[in-house]
Amino acid sequence: MNTMFLKTLREALAHRGGIKAVAEQIAKPYSTLSNELNPYVEHQKLGFWDALELIRLSESEDVKGALARMLGGIFVPLPQADLEACVDSQKEALRTVKEFGDVIAIYNEAMSNRKIEPHELEDIEREAHEAQTAIQRFIEAVRLEAQTV
Structure with a gap:
């Protein structure tokens, strides 16, 4: 393993x-x-x-x-949808932008010496995972708001 x-x-x-x-x-x-x-x-x-x-x-x-x-993929946990609390899709959109910015910042830092080290790749992958999760939460927030309209 x-x-x-x-x-x-x-x-x-x-x-x-x-x-x-x-x-x-x-x-x-x-x-x-x-x-x-x-x-x-x-x-x-x-x-x-x-x-x-x-x-x-x-x-x-x-x-x-x-x-x-x-296995060559990414793990994106699906957020728990709480229909009682109307999730603010605008806040989730901003969180998504922030998480994507974090990915790019870590990538740029890793590329400062023109070579990505294994531990830097792990950091980039971890941040990318968080960005993917934020995207999924944003989509779920939009779905929830669409159901409550």
């Missing part, structure tokens, strides 16, 4: 009580899960269903984004 994905997943699980706590939740021995999440342990690999459960338990958009990038 991709080293960067496993690192991101391990970090996210650390914020959810650690690997030991998560291992208990999925009824798996700590040592086994720890080895499965270690990219340098060749003889134990994380299974598909366990990986999905860990991604769910992590509640981390970074983990979902890392998985999507590993």
